[in-house]
Amino acid sequence: MGRPPCCDKIGIKKGPWTPEEDIILVSYIQEHGPGNWRSVPTNTGLLRCSKSCRLRWTNYLRPGIKRGNFTPHEEGMIIHLQALLGNKWASIASYLPQRTDNDIKNYWNTHLKKKLNKSESEERIISENIPLQPSAARNTINHRSTYASSTENISRLLEGWMRASPKSSTANFLEQKSQNRTNDLMDHHNDQSPYEQGSWDQGFHVHPKNSEENVKCDHDVQEDGDGDGDATPPLTFIEKWLLEETNTGGQMEVMSPLMELSNML
DNA sequence: AACCATACCAACCGCAAAGTT
DNA sequence: AAACTTTGCGGTTGGTATGGT
Numbered sequence: 001m002g003r004p005p006c007c008d009k010i011g012i013k014k015g016p017w018t019p020e021e022d023i024i025l026v027s028y029i030q031e032h033g034p035g036n037w038r039s040v041p042t043n044t045g046l047l048r049c050s051k052s053c054r055l056r057w058t059n060y061l062r063p064g065i066k067r068g069n070f071t072p073h074e075e076g077m078i079i080h081l082q083a084l085l086g087n088k089w090a091s092i093a094s095y096l097p098q099r100t101d102n103d104i105k106n107y108w109n110t111h112l113k114k115k116l117n118k119s120e121s122e123e124r125i126i127s128e129n130i131p132l133q134p135s136a137a138r139n140t141i142n143h144r145s146t147y148a149s150s151t152e153n154i155s156r157l158l159e160g161w162m163r164a165s166p167k168s169s170t171a172n173f174l175e176q177k178s179q180n181r182t183n184d185l186m187d188h189h190n191d192q193s194p195y196e197q198g199s200w201d202q203g204f205h206v207h208p209k210n211s212e213e214n215v216k217c218d219h220d221v222q223e224d225g226d227g228d229g230d231a232t233p234p235l236t237f238i239e240k241w242l243l244e245e246t247n248t249g250g251q252m253e254v255m256s257p258l259m260e261l262s263n264m265l
Numbered sequence: 266a267a268c269c270a271t272a273c274c275a276a277c278c279g280c281a282a283a284g285t286t
Numbered sequence: 287a288a289a290c291t292t293t294g295c296g297g298t299t300g301g302t303a304t305g306g307t
Contacts, residue, residue, distance in 0.1 A: 016275070016301085038292060054293075055276070090295060102275080105296075110273055270306080277299075285291070 013047040017056055021046055025053055026061050034062075059102045066098035070107055078104055079112055 017025075028044045034057060037050035046053065059065075070078075074096060081092045089101035089108075096104065 014277070036292090050292080051278090051294095052276075058294095059275075087296065101295075106274055109297095268307085270304100272304075273302090275299105275301090278297085279295105280297105281293105281295085283291100283293075286289085 011047060012049050014052075017048075017060075021048070022056070022061055025056060029057060029061075034058075055102075059100045062100075064098060065100060065103075067103065070111075074099070075112065078108060079116065082108060082112075 024044050024046055025040070028040060032043075034054075037054045040046065040050055040053045041048055048056075077096060078092060081095060085091050087105075089105045093099055093101040093104050
């Protein structure tokens with residue numbers, strides 16, 4: 001025990017990351033790979049604690065992250081996985097390979113929790129036989145248009161940086177990364193990508209690190225089941241359901257059996 | 266136009282598990 | 287086995303954009 005807080009040191013910078021810091025971190029990770037976070041600040045000269053570096057990478061800079069614009073299918077998955085697993089955001093995120101646990105957690109806290117509360121109260125009113133106008137707001141997801149703007153800035157910055165630099169392995173990596181980001185942004189701007197089979201495949205195959213993490217997370221989830229006894233249902237069922245969901249194109253109707261089960265649990 | 270309230274997201278903090286010596 | 291270090295997770299908060307008055 002007695003671990004000293006890593007962020008208490010004098011001279012450690014806090015707050016929002018600058019594009020320059022992002023570039024330093026990305027290029028370092030490209031060379032050395034993610035991990036050994038302890039050594040990242042000393043080796044890069046970044047005035048950040050190791051924790052902050054890891055968080056920045058996993059939640060923001062890691063290739064293959066999809067940001068904003070949660071599809072109805074993703075939303076449904078989060079709702080049901082949360083019902084089944086509780087606030088195990090990392091576990092839930094392992095089933096949404098392009099999303100980070102932080103993103104899912106934020107989306108839950110800012111959108112879905114309210115939505116569910118509203119739905120529950122409306123259902124209660126309905127069950128009490130009080131007439132109620134259909135609520136348009138119930139099906140409305142408030143997506144803020146500025147959500148991806150910072151990502152876009154990073155993308156542009158990286159592109160500019162690469163043009164100015166000789167073609168190194170780092171630059172190649174960044175170019176690829178930039179391309180991924182651009183593709184993501186295209187998805188966002190088009191706003192037309194229902195959660196489809198291709199998205200899964202892309203998430204798992206294009207980003208090896210991602211899938212590697214998924215394997216680990218899934219393993220963790222399974223261990224959770226017999227560990228703390230927090231009523232985690234058999235994961236094989238969830239996986240089966242997710243598979244069916246993926247194959248059927250993710251219609252909400254498919255979830256009703258699951259909802260019944262989760263209600264029973 | 267200015268002010269205030271609310272919504273949202275990025276990042277921080279503390280704790281615990283896992284890993285290492 | 288104990289002490290220590292590192293990593294990961296979930297809860298929370300601060301800053302800022304947006305909407306309303």
